[in-house]
Amino acid sequence: MIRPLARRLVWALTTLIVVYVITFVMVVMVPGNPFQQSDRSMPIEVEHALRARYSMDNNWLYFWEFLGGAVRLDFGPSFTYNDWTCTQIVSQALPISAMIGVLAILFAVLVGVPLGVISAARRNSWLDVSIVSGVLIGISLPTFVSGVVLLTVFAVAWPILPIGGWGTIKHLPLPVITLSLPFIAYICRLTRSAMLDVLGSDYIRTALAKGVSPHQVIWTHALKVAFLPVLSYLGPATAQAVTGSFVVEKVFGVPGMGQHFVNAALNADAGLIMSTVLVFSVLLIFLNLAIDVLYAWLDPRIGLTI
Amino acid sequence: MPTSSTDNLILNRRSRWSRFRANRLAVAGLIVFVSILLIVIVTLPWTVHWYNVQSLDHAVRATPTAHPAVPYQAFNNALQDSRLISWPGLSRFIWQATSWMGHDDLGRSLFHRILPATLLSLIIGGCAAFVAVVLGSTWGATAALLGGRVDAVMMRMVDVLYSLPYILTVILMKVALTRPLSSLFDGHAIPANLLILVLAIGSVSWLTLARVVRGQVLSLRKQPFVEAARANGASTLYLLRHHILPNVAGPIVVYATLVVPQAILQESFLSFLGIGVQQPIPSLGRLAADGVEAVNAFVGFWWLIAFPCSALVVTLIALNFMGDGIRDALDPKSSQAPMI
């Protein structure tokens, strides 16, 4: 277990560095003067001097300086939001997105898995058809539509929740539910198809033949196996949910991370682009690693592979 | 287990079709999809001229009614520009339909925007899926066939690309590619913009397929019939053509049908960000995003959100049902589960 884990860690680090290089190249390719605040033009000497001040006149220098800073968790200044460093921006936004994301994922598991199990167990019944259709609507409806619908229903038409913002526990339900809808749908789908596979296998037939109650077969024996694909999906899903969703943040006015992925790219804010990408990649790589360790522990036959 | 015998393939094809037919949801999906496709293609000669007919005087954001507010003449003028022989009966009927779904903020008939929008969304989805399939299957198959170091490096590259946030990749690609590509099209922004959109969406969707195809090819390589062919001195190209490609076609088709709706959804997300399809060309995502922006506490512009979203949801559900049906038909294992 230790050796493969060490190998995985080395590999994670390599991946991170490659991700950094790719992002850096993309950022350098994006046109525009990052110091320009509005439409008004800037004297050429000043732009030149400012670029030099932030090592942005030389790509190599910038590459190493940013990397050096990133190792010390200092991502440098943001050029769109002058008064904030990228580290401050990320450290204020990430906990908020993480809170919503973790809740959304837990909620999605809690709802999606049972729906998938029921749907598989009652295959082709009206229940199955309605669950499958509901799930497909969940997948097909863009979040910006479902979010606005939830907002109009629960905050405007029937005002039990606040419109938007952040700070109290009442601000949580709408963003969490909106964010979890596509995850519920996907998890339900995964569980259903995994469950169908498992239920078709011999040992379930044996268990049923032996007289174990169908209820117990489904909810313990079968689910134990069928949960594994869901588990491996949870790694990337959690990384995605935790780093925020632009749509949910825009619709509900949540000051999370998701907006920065979009705004940084649109504003060509080099430092912010790279810091958000690095945070996302670190989360994704290590969550995946954690899930794989968990996997290996739950199912020792698989073991930890690179 | 898949075989390469011709007889078996036909038999398989037949049984697959019958399995697909047995799946009522899949058949319903197919029927809905085909009818949508038929409607949007048949009406295209009209809608392609009418989708941008504005009526700033009469019908700005008019509610759906049965009576068109804009005179037929306005639409007929737009048609006369084209060499197309209009069929008066049908064009009058389609004109009648202008008001069924209300009008948008420039007084354009929503009906005439939704129809070509659906087609455009399907085209974007299809092209993006095509890009993803070509990239993904080539990448996966090459990795598996070459094996060894090359395989390891290629798959590691897929891992790395997985750890990039896709939305950022799409936006950066769009920002960086817009200028070079528009100069390729003589400065015409619309085709360049569509191409970038397709490339951007396609290039973030191929990763999973590369993994799937690689896995399939690796397991096929160990199959007795492939090993036998190789022992008989078949070249890699021959193996690929006659044994491997026919057998990985199934998973590729399944994956492609699932990428199409995903790509359509991603385009709608980009439209919400304001970097999707260029106006005045409509796409379903663009229309839905416009509708969502008009939601407010004072006037209910319900039709601006209800109709585009219904069109989007119906199209995507039909595609998804079809995709599920195809998957079940190609992968019979899952239908053997006992009913409990």
Added chain:
Amino acid sequence: MTAFHPFTWVASALAVVVTYAYLNSTKEAPADFRYVNSSGIHTLDPARMSWTQDFRVALNIWEGLTTSDPRTTKPQAGAAIFPPLVSADQLTYIFTIREDARWSNGDPVLAGDFIRGWRRCMEPGTGTDYTFLFTDNLAGAADYVSWRRKAAGALTTLDRLRQGWEIDAQAAQSLAHHPVFEVIKPSLSLRSTIIDQHDNHSASLGLARQLNTSNLNWQALYQQTFDQHVAQMDQRFSNVGLEATDDKTLLVRLLRPCPYFLDLTSFPSFLPCHPSVELLREGDVDSGLTREGLVVYDPQWTKPRGIRNGYPGLITNGPYFVSDWKFKQRLRMSANPFHRMFDTLNVRTIDMLVYENTSVAIMAYEAGEVDFLPGMDVPYDHELARLSQTGQRRDFLMCDTFSTYFMSFNCKDERIEDRPNPFIDARVRKAFALAVDKEAIVHAVLQRGDRVATTFIPPGALTGYPSPVGSQMDIAAAKQLLIEAGYPQGQGLPTVTLLYVPSDERVCQALAGMWETHLGARVELRCQETKSFAESKANHRFMIARGNWYGDYYDPTTFLDCFNTGNGNNDSGYSNTAYDALLHRARVTTDIAQRLELLAQAERIIVEDDLPIIPLLHYASPIAVKPNVSGIFPNPRLRFPFRYVSVAR
């Protein structure tokens, strides 16, 4: 059940997180007054600001020599006694700072604090968009700023050279404009001895190559240049017309009579700055300059709490100070106990909340979560305007702003993206302008109560200014002009590109429709995100582009300077010697009426004859103020001083 049961885990994890969220939720009381800022603050540094929403905060937490009247935004008393002493030739202003003017930590406000604040706007590195307000008006400021900028460019290049980095053409050019180049020149073999600003790229590239391979002692050269520059700085700055004759007296010398100077002193660029900011100055300790010759402060100086060097956090002199600032979430202002109005302030705390989505902000306003919306830019704003105009919603007010929304033509480039540019011909520009039905755009497309614009400067906004008539829609004349220009019925016109940002969607589609129907032109719409748009415009990759302009001060020149040849904001590349001459004459004229007459003549050229732009409308900006809030008045510059606000609860 067996040991493994995922639901128990998941459910308990959910419970834990929800409890954590509950314990973490803020129990702080809401502020007395809450308003929405749709996109958050770009910066709180007055020297770097260029957005109305940033100005709004700045003018509430700082106080300039003058402040704005809440109704008319005309200058009134501020930190200095009003009115100041003005010399007979109108070139010298003497401001006396009030005895009771104090910073939020109790320190008295001194004349030197104003010099510090103003100087920050001039120095390269801290000052950005509004440096021109100083260089255009203050005696000696233009010389100082240009001297500093050139030095920064040259020092940057020398610094790169001494470190052995390759320099590029642009860097070489920066060096060539500085006197130190005379020292370098003998050691280079240059074919052309003069390299000026508009020199071609290949010459600078050749120069860069020579500099890169030259084996001059760059280290010594850099040090010498830097030391010389630092030694001269104070003496150079003393030539700028700014002087603190004593602690409380500020003497300002102007370049020329400037009838709007008092108005300028209420602008955010003219705010004072507390000395504690020097604790966060970066760069060389002795000189206070960075290696590049820039003046740079740690941008963290605008934070309410200090971070290092014993910095006490942002200290301001306005009626409020920033007590808390959460990024893109909330900025809280509290009453400044040392301000003279402290006892009369009805609103003690103000929250600036961020709602990225204006529709959601309006819903929050309707639900009573917010008291004031300073802007309601939404796709259904015509409905808000209707509710306001019909009197159904008395809390929706319309501000007729000092601004113009227009389309500008590219008047300069012969070819754009391999297509000939028809708009270098004024007749074509005029034809396109005359074919626009502005009434339809204002009353049918937008329907939000904007005023139709026929001129560039909003008529009636400036007292005594004789606005020209401008041009009206005239399809027949437009067609005739096109025939004269050689494009009958639009034949031979290349496809015209119209560049805009997403918020212009409706207007631009309508415009394209009008040009297609009336002129037979083919129009290609090109919508770009703000940053790409700015880039395309700056590089002249457009034929027609959207533009808008908000007047910064009450004088025609804030608009008209945009079309001066070579002005940084002259996007259309328009150049007309007659126009430039009129502006120049107005600049040196002391008689007020005659000056305005000359400016009106200049405006007539751009709105009646040459038409580098099509003025479309003057924005009407809707605001929403809860009925229990008083003291907020619609005004043309969207400045809302909160010191006059009171909220009845």
